[in-house]
Structure formats: structure tokens, C-alpha cells
Amino acid sequence: QVQLVQSGAEVKKPGASVKVSCKASGYSFIGHYMDWVRQAPGQGLEWMGRINPNSGGTNYAQKFQGRVTVTRDTSISTAYMEVTRLRSDDTAVYYCAMYSSTSKTLDYWGQGTLVTVSS
Amino acid sequence: SYELTQPPSVSVSPGQTASITCSGDKLGDRYACWYQQKPGQSPVLVIYQDTKRPSGIPERFSGSNSGNTATLTISGTQAMDEADYYCQAWDSSTGVFGGGTKLTVL
Numbered sequence: 001q002v003q004l005v006q007s008g009a010e011v012k013k014p015g016a017s018v019k020v021s022c023k024a025s026g027y028s029f030i031g032h033y034m035d036w037v038r039q040a041p042g043q044g045l046e047w048m049g050r051i052n053p054n055s056g057g058t059n060y061a062q063k064f065q066g067r068v069t070v071t072r073d074t075s076i077s078t079a080y081m082e083v084t085r086l087r088s089d090d091t092a093v094y095y096c097a098m099y100s101s102t103s104k105t106l107d108y109w110g111q112g113t114l115v116t117v118s119s
Numbered sequence: 120s121y122e123l124t125q126p127p128s129v130s131v132s133p134g135q136t137a138s139i140t141c142s143g144d145k146l147g148d149r150y151a152c153w154y155q156q157k158p159g160q161s162p163v164l165v166i167y168q169d170t171k172r173p174s175g176i177p178e179r180f181s182g183s184n185s186g187n188t189a190t191l192t193i194s195g196t197q198a199m200d201e202a203d204y205y206c207q208a209w210d211s212s213t214g215v216f217g218g219g220t221k222l223t224v225l
Contacts, residue, residue, distance in 0.1 A: 047214030105152050109161035
């Protein structure tokens with residue numbers, strides 16, 4: 001069965017960086033884009049960006065361009081999302097999600113990683 | 120940038136029909152999908168390509184999309200349906216979510 005297992009919660013200071021991992025299993029990792037979505041406390045879902053694990057190609061929401069980088073390691077079926085220059089409003093749960101090109105949906109989601117930015 | 124607008128909250132009595140709307144410019148020209156999220160859990164897809172239900176989603180969930188509005192309809196709403204619901208569409212290759220609607224079953 002498809003599983004996306006994310007790394008554990010992080011606490012960071014403003015200005016620091018954080019890198020969240022998402023290990024995929026149960027499907028062809030290079031066969032599906034991996035998207036990243038975040039959710040601030042008590043707020044809605046916000047799409048951040050994606051990676052094509054096969055080519056390494058990425059695209060990002062305009063809001064995150066220049067501050068967010070998504071990468072992958074195909075040898076271990078893992079995607080990574082790094083946010084630099086963290087601010088307090090980056091405090092959120094970050095999700096990875098497998099994109100299905102057939103249905104154009106995010107079919108499987110990781111369990112989420114809470115990133116807290118606090119001085 | 121493209122935007123999707125949802126009502127913040129909808130209330131429904133058990134057994135009645137709940138309708139949650141999602142508005143966006145010419146949304147009917149794109150596919151809309153809907154995610155359900157319960158407290159402390161990851162989102163779950165309940166409707167895709169406007170009207171289709173993934174396997175395992177009850178038949179009481181249905182969807183439509185025309186003009187500027189997509190609608191998620193839950194017939195015979197049950198207490199277990201109480202959750203936040205998000206519509207989502209694609210603007211080129213960029214994902215766009217609505218602000219979410221809290222469905223209360225009371």
C-alpha cells in the first residue's frame with residue numbers, strides 16, 4: 001500500500017532553515033510528482049510546490065519562489081522540502097502528497113510535519 | 120493569481136443535505152476536486168474531476184461544477200461527516216485551494 005512517511009517535528013529560530021523529508025513506499029516513486037502543502041495553525045491548506053522525481057524538475061507557488069526548494073533522492077525514494085529564512089508565520093504543518101496525473105489530484109498524503117518558528 | 124472562495128461554515132441537521140460551494144472565475148472550465156479533513160488528520164480526497172468519487176468514498180458524497188461555482192453535496196449527512204472541506208483546482212501547474220468550509224452536523 002502507498003505510504004508517505006515524513007520526518008519529525010522541528011523547532012527553529014527566525015532566520016534559520018528547515019528541511020523536511022518524505023519517504024515514499026508502495027508505488028513507483030519516479031512515476032508520480034510529489035507536492036508540498038502547508039497548513040498554519042487553525043488555517044486552511046496552502047499549495048507550495050512540487051517536484052517531478054524522474055527529472056528533478058520543480059515548480060513553486062509564486063509566494064514561495066526563492067525561499068523554498070524541493071529536491072529528491074531517487075535511490076531512497078525520498079523527497080525533501082527546505083524553507084530558508086524562516087519567519088514566525090512559517091509555523092505550520094507541512095504535508096507531502098503524491099500527485100496522480102490521471103485524476104489530477106493529491107491521492108496520498110503524508111502524516112504532516114509540524115515546524116514551529118519561535119525565538 | 121487565481122482564487123477560490125468558500126463559505127467559512129455550513130451547518131446541517133443529521134440526515135439532511137449539506138451543500139458547500141466553491142467560487143472562482145470560470146471555475147467550470149477547470150476540474151475541481153474536494154478534500155475532507157478531520158481534526159488532527161491529513162486531508163482525504165472525496166470528489167475529483169468535478170463529479171467522481173474515489174473508491175471507498177460513500178455514495179452520499181457528490182459534486183458538480185458549472186459556470187463560476189463548484190458544489191459539494193452530502194446527502195443524508197451523518198455525524199461522521201463533520202469536518203473541514205476544501206475545494207481545489209489547478210491554475211496551469213500551480214495548485215489553488217479554497218479557504219475551507221467547516222461543516223457542522225447538529
